[in-house]
Amino acid sequence: MFDLAAGAQGVKVPIDQDRLWQRHAEMAAFGQIPGPRADRSGVNRPCFSADDIAARQLLITWARARGYSVHQDPIANLFIRRAGTTDGAPVATGSHMDTQPRGGRFDGIYGVLAGFEVLEALDDAGIATTHPLEVVAWTNEEGGRFAPGTMGSMVYAGAAKIEQFLDTTDIAGTRFADALAATLAATPAPVDRRFGDAFAGYIEAHIEQGPRLEHAGARIGVVTGIQGMAWFEVTIRGETAHAGTCPVGQRRDALRAAHAAISSLYQLTADPDDTLRFTIGRFVVDPGSPNTVPNLVRFSIDMRHPDPDTLARLADAIPSTIAGAVGPCTAEVRTTNRKAPMRFDPAVIDRVEAATKVLGLPYLVMPSGAGHDAGYVADLCPTGMVFIPCEAGVSHNEAEFARPEDLAAGAAVLASSLLGMAGTR
Numbered sequence: 001m002f003d004l005a006a007g008a009q010g011v012k013v014p015i016d017q018d019r020l021w022q023r024h025a026e027m028a029a030f031g032q033i034p035g036p037r038a039d040r041s042g043v044n045r046p047c048f049s050a051d052d053i054a055a056r057q058l059l060i061t062w063a064r065a066r067g068y069s070v071h072q073d074p075i076a077n078l079f080i081r082r083a084g085t086t087d088g089a090p091v092a093t094g095s096h097m098d099t100q101p102r103g104g105r106f107d108g109i110y111g112v113l114a115g116f117e118v119l120e121a122l123d124d125a126g127i128a129t130t131h132p133l134e135v136v137a138w139t140n141e142e143g144g145r146f147a148p149g150t151m152g153s154m155v156y157a158g159a160a161k162i163e164q165f166l167d168t169t170d171i172a173g174t175r176f177a178d179a180l181a182a183t184l185a186a187t188p189a190p191v192d193r194r195f196g197d198a199f200a201g202y203i204e205a206h207i208e209q210g211p212r213l214e215h216a217g218a219r220i221g222v223v224t225g226i227q228g229m230a231w232f233e234v235t236i237r238g239e240t241a242h243a244g245t246c247p248v249g250q251r252r253d254a255l256r257a258a259h260a261a262i263s264s265l266y267q268l269t270a271d272p273d274d275t276l277r278f279t280i281g282r283f284v285v286d287p288g289s290p291n292t293v294p295n296l297v298r299f300s301i302d303m304r305h306p307d308p309d310t311l312a313r314l315a316d317a318i319p320s321t322i323a324g325a326v327g328p329c330t331a332e333v334r335t336t337n338r339k340a341p342m343r344f345d346p347a348v349i350d351r352v353e354a355a356t357k358v359l360g361l362p363y364l365v366m367p368s369g370a371g372h373d374a375g376y377v378a379d380l381c382p383t384g385m386v387f388i389p390c391e392a393g394v395s396h397n398e399a400e401f402a403r404p405e406d407l408a409a410g411a412a413v414l415a416s417s418l419l420g421m422a423g424t425r
């Protein structure tokens, strides 16, 4: 149990490590899939699936038992509110409850449950806050069923309109709009929240999803921002030919061109600091016959960097690098996603760091390698994030694991930081 002195008020918030761990186990039952060991099962809980709906219902049951009010907005973002002594804008925390198809027990749900633990711990300690506190479960952060990800926070923050996504379908042909309507109907909470309603501040807790904290022996990541990303879809076109008869010198082999283009891209993006992230995660060859020269290759590029100038320079160089490498074939490069690096609010970063110091926890000040809902909420209010280590940095994987004591440490930092923003009587 963490007893911490929160900010200048010296308020004690008793975080209950066992309760927080138990809530993770209960949520992990929704969408449970086998893991590498009996005690390391994974989770497959796509957005708006029966398991996602069941997880939402359980969270609401817990919230009602504590007397918190529950609200939804039209994209089924879920808001659990603990009243303040005044009716000002809430100080919010949260994350997402959906997972990747072969996901773990902590990515996303930790931020929701850590926030809920903070509310419960404040109840247990009899602490009232001036601002209301809210725990938000953002819809469809992962984007595994309905692309793109971070839909809920994007729409709430005004970076996209809900109408853009209504006709999006999953692989089975189900429309986002229909899955959304079914989820709203099955979730016992009024749809009385408007997009863009202000927060006084937002702090999201999340597992790091990388190895840096563990390597450094740190227990908390004080997150400074989210690195930028540039995504592309590349299509290379050649011409089919007979593999036995067409001379190699006369071919327009799309795969050979793609191979040359990718070699050039690896040279372009070589980084001695190992800060740049460059991934080709999808690669399709047509027509895919062993004795036919391929006429078409399509592949994806996911590139990320925390520095805006570096990211822009490399992203701008990608089309010409590919064009210069494909020989007799043609290349089309389409940008599918572009987000500049963002910085969290300096005052929130300082607050999280100060809370970590008070608790005596070793920490790193670091940018986030992955995208998060907080990246969009930051458009609305002063925002920050708290990271905790996950074993070997493994995430988006059934083996994902975080220690109970680290979950509690992150919740304690979150409690102190939120209390500082929400104020106490």
Ligand SMILES: [Zn+2]
Binding pocket: 096, 107, 108, 141, 206
């Ligand atoms: Zn996540």
